[in-house]
Amino acid sequence: MERFPPLPCSPAKAGAQSGHPPSRVNILLMLAALAILFITLALLRPVDHDESQYVAAAALTAHGLLPYRDFAYLQTPLQPYLFAPVAALAGPWTWPALRILNALLGVVTIACIHTAARTLGAKPKAALACAALFATCDILLFSIGTARNDALPAALLAAALPLIVRPAITHKTAALAGLLLASAAAAKISYAFPALAYGVYALVDRRHRPAAILLGTVPVIAFVAWSYATSPAGFVFGTFTFPARAPAEYYALRPWKTSLPAKAIDTLKFLALGAALPALALVARDAWRRRTVGLLDWLILAGLIAALLPFPTWRQYLLPALPALFVRLSMIPPPSRAWRIAFATFAIAGLAPSVAALADSDGLSLTQAQREGRAVGRTLDRRGLEGPITTLSPQVLPAANRLPDPAFATGPFYFRSTTLLDASQERALHLISRARIKLDGSTILTGGEGPATSGDASLDHALASAARDAGYDAIPIPGTRFTAFRPPARAPASPQPVPHNSP
Structure with a gap:
């Protein structure tokens, strides 16, 4: 297991070699424009019944009820507690407020991908381009456009990336990375795979300070253990039993949906709605040529495993793989003209489902x-x-x-x-x-x-x-x-x- 090969120049020198990087003011203006766009899309996207339990959980928790003990919650426990104050403040506007919050978390995720790429040494244009390509993925746009539980763990995972790709990792940054990655898993269980992948990697590459990482996870582990203690049976059913058994029961009359061919088709389709598919192909080719597998490659692989284990695979399941994928993409030399055309084509395709959803006259606004x-x-x-x-x-x-x-x-x-x-x-x-x-x-x-x-x-x-x-x-x-x-x-x-x- 090898660390991602270091660049021959520092981030500052890389910026100097490629022209002046965007100023902080320009970046803030771009993020503000992106926030306005994402919030608008979130408020205009038609209603999806997937949002039901997440709005309900936030509202009930805001009124003092506890997940698992007082009502069933079919995910890991962190989000209802973090979103409950928003529900308490928003009152009758809880649903749109949660959509807006998820849209803003999408902006945070994109900003962290850009920051991680620059921290790793990517040139300013490459870092900006990869963050923009990530922003066009339908996997992301759906996840941050509804009041589900996808945006929070993605933002937590992305926030950990600038910390773990630093050349020098301190005890403080390692502990914070552990806290963020554990929190992502506590918000959605599939994010436990990238978190565990990083923990194993840190045991091999000791500069990542595994003891400090473990220390950072302690508050989250204590919180999850307390959630379990409030209702052990409810916790196990909501986080493990229901996700494992419910899809097979629901699709019993449609076995094709849970077949391996259907999984392959769905996975390729969701990756192709945006730049994720060509990014994955280019990163895989680069790793093959280097004959090395770095930290980001392991995080991508862990995210893909998390996405492919459940049956069937839905687009939001692939989100854990994307933050590391687009940071890793920023480190590859500029591709050929054919690759650039492919990226532009797939990026436009990624916007198509959101446009179609906004134009759907049968959907409920x-x-x-x-x-x-x-x-x-x-x-x-x-x-x-x-x-x-x-x-x-x-x-x-x-x-x-x-x-x-x-x-x-x-x-x-x-x-x-x-x-x-x-x-x-x-x-x-x-x-x-x-x-x-x-x-x-x-x-x-x-x-x-x-x-x-x-x-x-x-x-x-x-x-x-x-x-x-x-x-x-x-x-x-x-x-x-x-x-x-x-x-x-x-x-x-x-x-x-x-x-x-x-x-």
């Missing part, structure tokens, strides 16, 4: 979803319906000034399960499945799960049917897709016989 959420709140207020709401679309509830029923905090994603847990386990882990719908008297809200949100309308139909069968009253929400169901009025208790002292 965030503005409309927020408007519908407010309409839901007004209708419930008029009817005097308070308390948590049972719904597969908990992301609309902050706008309605309501919280989701904790048993439905995962949106449609556990509800569509049938065999992952039995009835007693569901009760213990605050979950309800379609196979065992149990209504507790909460108000029910249906209509948000369907094709307009990349969802399955049959799930909402099942919940609505259960409500009707239980005697709930349907209350259409004017001007929206939603219908609320009011629980039947409880019959007054029968009068108890008055005790008397007759013999």
